[in-house]
Amino acid sequence: MTNKDYIDWSTLLKDPTITAEHRNGKSRIVAATEILQQTVNQLARVLNERARLLANSAQFKTALRDAAVIRALFPRSSLGYLCTGDIYCQQGYYAAAIAIYDQGLKTVPRSNPYYPQMQRHCLTAVANNNKRIDFISRLPLDVVITNIVPRINPEYFSESSCDILYVSRAWRERILKQPNGLVFKFGPHVTILKHGHDQLIRFAPYVRKLDGILLNDVRLDDLFSQADFSNLKHIDLNCNYNTPPYPFLKGLEVISGSLTHLTLSGCFFIELRDILQSCPNLVSLKADGIDPTMPSSPSIRFPNITHLSLGDATKLDITNEEIADILSRFPSLLWLEILFVNDSIVLAILDEFCPYLKVLYYRCLSADFHQATEYILPKEKGITTAHLRRSANCFPDDLIKFMFLNRHSLEELYIDGEIMMDDHALWEISNGRLEQRRVLNPLDLDPRQSGPLFTRLVDLCFVESATTFDVPFAQWILLNAPNVKSIELDEAFIQPEVSNAMIPLKHLSKLEINFVSGTSDSVNIGIKQFLNHHIALGDDSTLEHIIVNMGRCMSRVKWIRLLARFKGLKKLELNVSTMTPTCRSIFEDIGYGCPALEELWLTVDDTELDQGLLAPLRQFSSLKRLAIGVDTISKADLHTLASLSSLERLVLKCNVPDDILVLLKSRIPKVYMYQSQIV
Known part of the structure; x- marks a missing residue:
């Protein structure tokens, strides 16, 4: 079709200019034109009526089509603009109605019979568009x-x-x-x-x-x-x-009547006692970079405070006596974070000063201190959550006593750092059992008893440590914690004795292994015997979530292919330094051997994945959630992601071309882009 074939329909209704006449052709042409005009006028009236009926039936798209035909036939008539604007108003699209009314008012002669009506409708639309319903x-x-x-x-x-x-x-x-x-x-x-x-x-x-x-x-x-x-x-x-x-202190005193939560950082000029005495109604205090000096009178206490976080102190060489004095001032503590302690003896005396303590961060601080202050209530004595970062003065007896004192309450235990050997220790651990090294004082606690000690413990974490005491200590805890559901360990921890202690756990559903290299023979034996045990359990295995943090290429970890034999595994997280083409066969094995896998997280330190590494994901028939943290993914692999029919949620860190991003969003219900990190 050429440009000449496109017709301006409004020109058909105009009287044609006759330059020559054959017989009585002129009069007949005029008559035919009048008939045409009458016919089209009738068509316009019918279209207008049908458009309004369609709009009343909520068939707005079809109604607007009929109105557009009227405007095409009669561009200088108010009827088409009026009909279109009224349909927009009926939908509440007043801005669109105003635009079409304005177009009509500029195009249609004022002599048109519908012109005044179009003016009134336009003013009404403007008024309605300016309404704000509160x-x-x-x-x-x-x-x-x-x-x-x-x-x-x-x-x-x-x-x-x-x-x-x-x-x-x-x-x-x-x-x-x-x-x-x-x-x-x-x-x-x-x-x-x-x-x-x-x-x-x-x-x-x-x-x-x-x-x-x-x-x-x-x-x-x-x-x-x-x-x-x-x-x-x-x-x-x-x-x-x-x-x-x-x-500063005067300002705090002015609002001390209402102030209950206070966070201070970098207030090096302030002593802790001045803050506490200026704000007597505090229930939560987080202070970092202050002098921890307390009131000189030991009888002054602060029973309202239930949450206390003490970070770095300006005073050096704080003694155990000073630490004990600080703790003794807060008898109602439920949550304690204290960074400036060096001696593990504090762990053994906490219950004397803070009998209702529930959460402890020892030599470390939490990231969500104030968010948790509303949700902890004292129901019974004993710590439920303990994060312990050990120092050079962390000794076995103190740690064992701490564990024993909280044996009936402890639910979460996170231990970071080494435990020092002590030649004068009262207790030693042999074959997973506590053994007495010297005669007990009658006042000493005896943690030996029949049956498991830590029946409420469900989350256990040992990181950055594997000394001659750490491994037996972890073994002892595991053998006495039959209800553990989640374990986080450094690879070096999983010696055969620790592995043997993990095997009997009947509720273990999550395992995280850190600093994986896969090169230690003793560790490989321990991990293999544990993984093979769960593989042998088949559908009866409780282990559903595994996280592996590797400091090397995944293909060089000797035991990694065992993960591909977990039929009940539902979530797998692999954080690796690099991936080579040889890793493709590992993914193929996982896709074939883990039919229940619903969620996969993959984070790679390398900036780019080799093309084709993600192709095996097509075999993951149950995969619903996928997160990939790498800077660059090839277009071919991005198209692979778009072809995963079961996928419901995709998280990517890399830049994605606009056309492929549109494709991903058209096929996957939820697509998230994070440029900094996978969250």
């Missing part, structure tokens, strides 16, 4: 507070305009009524707090949390003296050596 003010308060405001989760900078609080009075009232209150921040650019923070001052009674950085001579009391911060419960402050101490 749904938040019409919903029940509990719905707004529990479902809407938490999704907004606004955090304001102290010098911001806080636009969301000025949408309407109803919005502001409801946002201010939410129980979590407002969160304000101020950064290192703030040089003065005495003025310039209008919104923070205006909404001070509703501020629940304040995060800030105090540098140089910024005075905290300048802020709190300006308004009533009566609901301020959480403060998170970063300081430096130049922050003035007296205004």
Whole structure:
């Protein structure tokens, strides 16, 4: 078809110019044109009626098609524009309606009979488009507070305009009524707090949390003296050596009546006792970089504090007596993190000072301290979660006593570092049993008993250690913890004696192995006998989740192919330094031998995967979730991923061409791109 074949239908309705006439042809042409105009006018009226009937039946796409035909036949008539605009309005698309009305008003002569009606409809559409229905003010308060405001989760900078609080009075009232209150921040650019923070001052009674950085001579009391911060419960402050101490403590005293959670970092000029005495209502304190000096009177205690995290201290060579004095001031502790301890004797005396302690981070800190402060309640004595980072002064007797004292409560145990041998130790471990090396003092605890000791222990982790005591210690715990479900160990730990202790575990579902090299014969024997045991169990094996962290090429790990024989394995994570083409056969074996595998995580330190390494994934018939952390994947392998019909979720770290990304998203319900790391 040529350009001449495209017809402007509106020209067919115009009277043609007659330059020559054959007989009475002119009059007949005029008559034919009139008939054509009448016919088309009738067609337009029918199309208009049908379009409105279709729109009333919610057949909007078909209705708009009929309206478009009217505009094509009569581009200078209001009927087509009016019909189209009305259909848009019926759907609530007022902006689209305004655009088509405006087009008609510019095209159609004012003499057209429908022109005034189109003007009125356009004005109505404009008015409707400007309407803002304040749904938040019409919903029940509990719905707004529990479902809407938490999704907004606004955090304001102290010098911001806080636009969301000025949408309407109803919005502001409801946002201010939410129980979590407002969160304000101020950064290192703030040089003065005495003025310039209008919104923070205006909404001070509703501020629940304040995060800030105090540098140089910024005075905290300048802020709190300006308004009533009566609901301020959480403060998170970063300081430096130049922050003035007296205004800082004075500022804390001003809001001490409501303050319950305090986080301080870099406040080198402050002593712990000054903070505690300035804020008597604290229940949670996280302090890093402060002087841990306590009040001189030993009778002064702080029973309100249930969560305490003490990071680096400005004071060096803190003695065991000073540590004991600090602990004795907090009899209600449920959660304790303490970094500046060096002697394991503290582990053996914790129960004397903190009888209700539930969570312990010894010589280490957690990443979620404040997030957990609301959810731990004292039900019974005994620690449930212990993260222990051992030092040069960590001795077996202290660790064994700690384990025995918490034998009825301990659920999670994470041990990082070496245990020093002690020639004067009271206990030694032989063949998985405690043996007495010297006569017991009548007051000493005897951890020997019939039956398992740690029946509530479900998560166990030993990392970065495998000394002559560590392996027997791990063996002893495993033999006394029949309900363990998750184990994380360095490869060097899995000696035959540890492997033999792991084999009887009937509830073990997750195993993580770190620092894997696959070169130690004794370790290979231990791992192989454990894996072969579960392979022999077949469908009765409880092991469903395996994580292997390798510091070398996967194909060089001698026992890695045994993973391909786990019929019940559901989740596999492989973190390797490099992958060569020889690794393809390993994936082929896994795809064939692990029919239940639903989730695979693969992280490679190399920047690029060799083309074709992912082709065996087509054999993973049950694979639903896949995460690959590598900088570059070939287009061929990306197309392989798009062909995995069972896949429901895909996470990639690499850059993906736009066309392939569209393909992936069209075939996989959930596709996530992370440029920094796999999460």
